[in-house]
Amino acid sequence: MGIAVGDETRVATGKRKRGVLGSWLALVLDGVIPLAGYYLLRHYGMSMTMALALTSVVPALRVIWVAVRERSTEPLATAVLLVTVISIPIALIGGSPRLLLAKESIGTGPVGLWVIVSALRGKGAMTEPYRAFLVRSARAADAWDRLVAGNRRFQRSVRSISLVWGIALVVAFAVHLLLAMTLPIDTAVWATGLVVPAMVVVASICTGPITGYLQDELKKGADA
Numbered sequence: 661m662g663i664a665v666g667d668e669t670r671v672a673t674g675k676r677k678r679g680v681l682g683s684w685l686a687l688v689l690d691g692v693i694p695l696a697g698y699y700l701l702r703h704y705g706m707s708m709t710m711a712l713a714l715t716s717v718v719p720a721l722r723v724i725w726v727a728v729r730e731r732s733t734e735p736l737a738t739a740v741l742l743v744t745v746i747s748i749p750i751a752l753i754g755g756s757p758r759l760l761l762a763k764e765s766i767g768t769g770p771v772g773l774w775v776i777v778s779a780l781r782g783k784g785a786m787t788e789p790y791r792a793f794l795v796r797s798a799r800a801a802d803a804w805d806r807l808v809a810g811n812r813r814f815q816r817s818v819r820s821i822s823l824v825w826g827i828a829l830v831v832a833f834a835v836h837l838l839l840a841m842t843l844p845i846d847t848a849v850w851a852t853g854l855v856v857p858a859m860v861v862v863a864s865i866c867t868g869p870i871t872g873y874l875q876d877e878l879k880k881g882a883d884a
Contacts, residue, residue: 693715693718694715694716694718697711697714697715698711698715701714701715758840758841758845758848761840761845761848761849761852762836762837762840762841765832765833765836765837765840765852765855765856768829768830768832768833768836768856769829769830769833769834771829772825772826772827772828772829772830772831772832772833773826773830774826775822775823775825775826775829776822776823776826776827776830777826778822778826779819779820779822779823779826780819780823782819784818784819784821784822784823785822785826786821786822786825787818787819787821787822790818790821790871790874791804794871794874794875794878795878797882799882800878800879800881800882802881802882803877803878803880803881803882804878804881806881807877807878807881811877814874814877817870817873817874818874820867820870821867821870821871824863824866824867824870825863825867828859828860828862828863828866829859831859832855832856832858832859835855836852836855839851839852839855840852
């Protein structure tokens, strides 16, 4: 009897550890590799269109794999793929310097809306990245699963993070377009480059209290 219980415990612990690793793997595959790959390819002179196409391969395969295997969607991979689908045809558009500057952020608006919709539907696109960031142990992973399943405030807090980031992306998109179309072009070039870093700072500050609450609840749950 004791051996059976011990085996079940080890199996459950192994599953939780794989869940933690899976969250980190999803974050790397769906977010880090496409973003880093895009800027690396652009740095070495590849065209915007080709860089977008090549770096979309991994998230595209992830979307297909999850859809076939689990009959569900992978929010972050879908968001990255959405940016690519929107950005590739726009990258082919020529025009004035203002138009070229404005189109650099064209993907952030639709992605922001996607993130907002995912939060309102119950499974925020930022949930897995935040899970990977906050969950550092098998016990914390177990606590996360229990809290997400049974704690309404915790559920709302997790969704709120995606909502904040979605709104931040949409606002960043609008501000980028406004700066690109109204400022003198020399000023707009460097001013638009500050929009995304500023958005990340503001969104991080806004989600700070929520993140703190999630961390406290996870600590309590892991220690229980």
